[in-house]
Amino acid sequence: MQRDPGRATGPVESRMDAVGWVAVAGTVAVLAGIGAWWSFHADAADRRPTIDPADAQDDDEDWPPTDAGDVADPGIPRGRTLVRELYALAVDTKTVGAAPVAVAPEEAASAHAAIAAACANLLSRTQFQARHMPRRPYLLPKLMRAINDPDVSLEHIARIVSEDPALSANLLRIANSPFYRIQEKPVESLMRAATLLGLDGLRPVIAAALVQPVMQTGEGPLGRLPGVIWEHTQLASDVAAGMIRGGRGQEDAFAAQMVGLLHGLGAIMVAQVLRDNYALHPHLPPDPRTVARVLDEQTAPMAHRIAVSWELSERIGTALDAQRADGMPADPLGRALRAGRLAAALAMLARQGKFSRDEGLAMLEAWAQHRRIHADFAGMWERLLV
Structure with a gap:
């Protein structure tokens, strides 16, 4: 991310310059998400949900409400509401940088509104985007062409991956993880790692490795938030890819994975x-x-700008932009991501004890039935809860 030496930067933008947004180094969280995806799709092909692109019912999701009583049918969850609840739970209201100052509720509300407006203004500024937009991974176009080629060989993909040492190291790390490792001897060859993963396994691994951000986590009121966001992202993108994969093939499944990760x-x-x-x-x-x-x-508009900056297909941008709307997206990629975000939020909230696992599955199935997404979600649900 290039800094303009002739332009002064404020405290917000100067801190942003210190953060590298995209790295190909894998993390434990990525492996966990990929493992869930691979486990589900490797042994449950007949249970993969499918989406009817012609079924574009209104999702009718707004904010508020947050209470089940505000919904026409309390048994049918609202995806955006659940994701907001998940994010809100990640905020530590007890930890602040200095002792809080007592202020009237209306003054506090005004201060929070001003911060929200400042964030929206900063994210929409062309100068901010020029400075802080994640750079497109230089291997992305070549890898996307190769991965979407039905006749591509593992050797060809391995040669492309070998052009980036960090990406190569990430694939070796995944191949040697407990989930994938099938022998005592460590896998030290990139070709051997590709063979173990197979073409279907390489697609989600490469997508995650290319998009995985470098995140600042740790202490502070918002220290947990990036980790929660990325865990939700991995689960949502894996579910979205699986739903598309069930009826539209590998190319669209990879696109769904990219949409979720972006x-x-x-x-x-x-x-x-x-x-x-x-x-x-x-x-x-x-x-x-x-x-x-x-x-x-602000997430969907920001993700759409990244997709445009990376010169990705128009349908990826459309699917991302559709996440802003209250209505259920009409396009298959957008619908798959909406379903993935809902399923991931339900699973993570169930893990936190907001409701029982059975209640979470019942809500997911009620939502799918209401949206006419026909599938047996039971196997997927168990894996989301791991």
Whole structure:
């Protein structure tokens, strides 16, 4: 990310310059998400959900409500509402940079609204985007062409991956992980790693490795938020890819994986801007609802800008942009991502004890039935909860 030496930067943008947004180094979280995807798709091909692109019912999701009583049918969850709840729970309201100053509720509400407006303004600025937009991985076009080629060989993909040492190391790390490792001897050859993963396994691994952001996590009120976002991203993108894969083939499944990961990358950027803006007000504890609302409103536009900057296909941008709307997306990629985000949020909230696992599955199946997405979600649900 190039810095313009002739332009002064403020505290928000200067901190943003210190963060590299995209790296190909794999993380434990990526492996966990990929393992869930591979496990599900390797042994449950007959249970993969499919999406009817002609079924474009209104999802009718707004904010508020957050209470089940505000929904016509309390048994049918609202995806965007659940994701907001998940993000809000990741905000630590007890940890602030300095002792909070007592202010009237209306003054606090005004301060949080001002921070939300500042974030929206900064993210929409052309200068900010020029400075902080994640650079497109240089191997992305070549790898996408190869991965979507039905006649491609493992050797050809391995040769492309070998052009990037970091990506090569990531694939070897995955091949030697407990989930994939099938022998005592470590896998040290890139070709051997590709053979173990296979073409179907390489697609999601490469997508995640290319898009995986470098995240600043740790202490502070928003320290947990990036990790929660990326875990949700991995699960959502894996579910979306599986749903598309069931009826449209490998090429569209890879596109669905990319759509989900790009959406998460946009959310990570928004979270960073939120963190930096709240850091300018050390006496003001972050408001979970404000954080969740800004993420909900700004993630899809930011992800769409990344897709345009990376010169990805128009349908990827359309699927990302569709996540802003209350209605159920009409295009298959957008619908798959909406379903993936809902399923991932339900699973993560069930893990946190917001409701039982059986209740979560019942809500997921009720939502799928209402949207006419026909599938047996039971096997997928168990893997999402691991």
